[in-house]
Amino acid sequence: MPKVTSYAPAWLCRPSPGASLFTSSSVKSPAQALQVVKPAVADGPTRTIAKRGNEVFVVVDNEIRWANLARLKDQWQHQTRQKKSAAEENAEASSYRVLAVPVYGHIKQLIPSPNGAFLAVVTEHTVHISVLPDSSHLSSTDTAPIRLKTYQLGPTTHVIPEAPVVSAIWHPLGLHSNVGGCIITVTADAAVRVWELDRNNHWSFDQPTLAVDLRKLVDGTSSDQDFAPSGFGKNKGFSADIIDMEAASASFAGNGNDKEDAWAPMTLWVAMRPGDLYALCPLLPSKWQAPSATIPSLSAAIIPKLAALEEKGPEDVEEQLIACRQQYEWLQEIDDQESLDPSSAGSGTIQGADVFSRPMNPSAIPRLQGPFRFDTGDEVDDLDLCDILVIAARLNVDDLMMGEDEELAVEANDQDKLSATTICLSSGSGRVHICLELDGVEGQWLPKAKKNAFRAPLSEPSDLVLVESLDTVQGNVNTWPTFTRDAHSRYSFFVTTATNVVSFSLSSWVQRLETELQAEDPAGSAFRLQVLCDGTVAQRQRILRVLETDIVSPQDHLAASLVFYDFDLGYLLITHHPSQPYAAAMDAPADSLVVENRLYDHKPPLPHSPAVAPQRPPYQVPAVLYAQSPLEAFIDKNVPHRQRHTLKEQVRLSPATLDLVAAAHRLLSAHTNALERAASDLFRRCERLQGEMHDQLKQLSDVAERIKGVTSEVGEDGRHKEGTRNGEALDRRLQAAKDKQSDLIQRYDRLRKKVLNSGGRPLSEKEKSWIAEVETLSQSFADEEPEAEEDQEQHLAHRLQTVKQLAVDLVSTTKAVLVKAPSPAEPGSPSSPGSTQPKVPQRLQRARVADAMRMVERESAVIDAITSRLERLNTSL
Incomplete structure (x- = not known):
């Protein structure tokens, strides 16, 4: 678990240049915000902040801003050393650049490509692909806005009359270069489209290379059917799937790493709002890159499985045999290909990867696997899912190449890996569900059509193991929680809600679970697995919280968090609100204990703690104190220029004057109310600070008295004074305390070693016989x-x-x-050695x-x- 060492650094707070990056150029008051008729905010993720290395892209006032955080930090340090004012520093250099993009809708998401060449700008219904300039070009001294070269993705596909866009994901196995890339879009009507972009071919931005309607595919019986989504303006009719298969979010299971399962980076998981999950495997573009361990691991898994199924006979496992033969046919077509030149197809992002063409047999469209469901135990069937995070299973190194690649086997044998797929889901109520998929998702396709043959759909429900469900907010709050991966562990992540950022860690639980799953002796594993699943699975800690005084509008939502970890910025989590940025500097996770849920606890810190999290973030001036007066804007809008001189004259009673005064009163009341809240919050903070300082001084005085009481028994010569307690008694008490502490440490070490040795250790023959004897005796008493x-x-x-x-x-x-x-027989007796x-x-x-x-x-x-x-x-x- 990460430890919060400090909150928003000084170079991100007012009046530093970094604060202006996240603040509106014309700060409006709450009264002016009431005047502006805001469009209804649709349900969907708020990913209005993205990164490329140390660079950050943020959406403020529906305009995209760029800045280099390391540069902002250096500017603040230079300003502090030179003792320049903020105005002088801002005059010398601007803190950000504006990227002009011809987007007319409300920007909801920013998704940079893996190589940082493109930026996907997603609104509620449209998707735009912008070409990003190089960092050196953006860091020039010119402060004028930069107009980016932008292409609209699917001008007749992603339009307002159609379903809104819920997810846009860059394919982890796509070919990403400065000329093109591969992106997947998922709309609310469960339509998945694969776009292979090429700047030299504008047609690639108009039509997808592969489009699948999951509502048609779920009932599909043959690969020869038409599963393309309905065209623009066509009547789609009505079916029960319109509600049951309303897509909420999508995610790939892997990122193309050699240490993860080979099927993971080509498996697309789609979460539906009611609670069902579906998987498409394999979903590939026409040109894709395979990591170095993908093809060998697939061969090591498919070929022995096919041989074993053929020995059993087709009558016993007909369905499994058909699926395995399809996988073998798909893999054989890949083996028959020659790896393409990455330079001709585009520079791949995975080092050492081979470029192949997508196999056409059995089909380019895989079978829809699912629905995957889990039982929450609640009476409400609709889970209202919002976001999904999939953590791929580890690579099975034992079966890979039969031990030929030993170096790869040593590298992939990592404790922070699990041989099962972990799926994390968030709901609109702020609850996070952690599930396990134990069977594994492999490539599957629909069969070819046969004449005069009827075949029922093969989609069958599958069960997920619900491990734990945790809440991130209290009460029924309408929010859209989003996931952010951690920079240290693949089993740690952050959840951003409307007003909170919470950290989750599964690393310690995953290590214990994997030890049990890989145990050679299964005796007692069922009991230990039940104890693991019934206990605490995820460690939870709140990182950030938005105060009530910072909330201007109920529709405001924190943007999905970003995590930086490098030499310049350290371990930093950053997000922003429409009024100001929020950040938390953290320590790298270690093996030491972590104090949880102490961000806003006023109790004294625990003793013997190497680093205690701060009690609360530092005070930041509310945005309302920087807001402009609402009267000037009100007069400019409601009072004509030729009648403004009447405002200085005597008031004449009339209905128009009454309406004008009432409207002005509403604006002033809202503005003064926000000012009063900001001032009262500052007053309460000052009072609380005085009380806490008084308590700290009292504790210091108590400690000083105790120290004085101990030192008063010792004279200046080092000897104990007469009439005081004997020094031997004090020494005995001290020695007794030390002995007790050492005994506790030894007991803890013994218990720790015993617990560690019990996990996955095979039982001895003596232990097995003793267990059998005890069970027999207990059974005899029970009969x-x-x-x-x-x-x-x-x-x-x-x-x-x-x-x-x-x-x-x-x-x-x-x-x-x-x-x-x-x-003993005598010699010569019948039993003697000489006898028969x-x-x-x-x-x-x-x-x-x-x-x-x-x-x-x-x-x-x-x-x-x-x-x-x-x-x-x-x-x-």
Whole structure:
């Protein structure tokens, strides 16, 4: 878990140049905001801040601004050293550049391409692709706005009459260069479109290379059907899928890493608003790049599986055999290809990747897998999902190349990997659901059409394992939570709601779970897995919170957070509100304990804590104090220029004058109310600061008195004064405290080692036999045991007598065997070595006797245990 060391740094607070990047150029008051008729904010993610290295793109007043955060930080440090005023510094250099983009709708999302060459600007219904200049060009001394070369994606596809755009994702296996790229768009009507962009071919921005309507595909029976979405202006009719398959968000399972499952980066997960999940695998562009471990891992998984299924026979596993043969046919077409030259197809973003063409067999459109569902236990069926985050399963290194690539196996054997896909979902109520997909999603296709054959749809529901559900906000708040991946661990992420940023970490739980899943001996794993799933799964900590005084409009929503981790900025989380930026500087996660949920707790910090999170963010001046007076704008809008001289004359009573005064009163009341709230908040902070300083001084005085009481017993010569406590007593108390502390540390270390060794450790033969004996004994007590206490006592007494009789019989039998045992034979006797009669070795005789004695001792121990139990029963009665 990250530790918050400080909040918004000085170079992002007023009056630094960095604060102007996130602040409106013409700050409006709340009264003026009431005058402006804002468009209704549709449901959808607010990703109005994006990054490219240290560069940041942010949407303010529906204009895109660019700045280099490292440069802003250097400017502030230079300003501090030179002791220049903010006005002088701003006159020398501007803090940001305006990127002019011909977008007329309300910008909802900014998504840079993986190589930083393009920027996808998404409104509610339209998608625009802008070509980003180089960082050196943007950092020039010229402060004029830069007009970007922009292409509208699908001018007749993404338009206002059609369904809104919910997600725009750059394909992780697409070919991204300065000339083109591959982006996936998902609309609310569950239409998925693949766009392969090429600046030299403008037609690539008009029509997608692959378009799939999931509502048609879910009922598809053959790959020869037409699954393309309905065209512009066509009547789509009505079906139940209009509500059940309303898309909310989409995400790829992987990012093209060699250490993740080979199917993950080509699997698109789509979350529907009611709660169902669907997967498309494989979804690829016509030209795609395969990481170095993709093709070998697919071969190592598909070929042995096909051979095993063919040995069983097609009658037993017909459906699995058909699916595996399709995968083999798809993989065989890839093997038959020769890898294309990356320079001719476009510079790939994955190092060492091979470029291939998308196989046409079995089909370019995969089968829709799902729906994937999980049981929340609530009565409400509609989960109102908002966003999805998929963490790919780790690569199965054991089956890869049969141990030929040992270096890759060593690198991929990471503890921070799980052999199952982790799916995180957020709902409109602020709740986060963490699920596991254990079966794995592999490539599947619909079969070819057959004449005179009817086939039912193959889409069958699948169950997800719901691990934990956590809340990020309190109460029923209408919000759209969005996920942000962490920079340190793939199993850590941040959730941004309307007024909060919360951190989640699954790293420690994933390590323990993977140890159990990979255990060689499954004995006891079911119990340990149940304990793991019933306990705490995700560690949760609130990072940021928007105060009530900073909320100007109820429709304002925090932008999805960004996480920076480099030498210049450190470990920094940043987001922004329409009024001001919010940031938190954090420490890199370590193995030390983390104090959770202490951001706004006024209790004293825990002792022995190396670094305690600050109690609250520093005070920032509310934006209303920088707002312009609403009267000037009101007069310019409502009073004609030729009648303004009447405002200085005597007031004449009339209906027009009354309406003018009432409207002005409404504006002034809203403005003064916001000013009063800002001033009262500052007053309360000052009072609270005085109280906290008084408490701190009181604690310091108490500690000083205690120190003085201890030091007063020692004179200037170092000896204890007369009449005070003996120094030996103090030394004994100190030594006793040290001994107790060392004992606690040793006990903790023993328990820790015992717990660590228990996870995944195979049981010994002695432990297995002891478990079997205990289970047999408990089963014998449980069989036909009377319910009444008196009957139970009689039953145990009868069993005790039986055991005693058996013990006596065994002892007598043993003695008889010993008596009948032949003595050592004399030479010449029939049992002598020279005799023909068989001879039993004395070692075997002693072994048999020892076994009999151990059996007698075991029965005696059982008798003693039953006797003690009877005595306890008699005592209780």
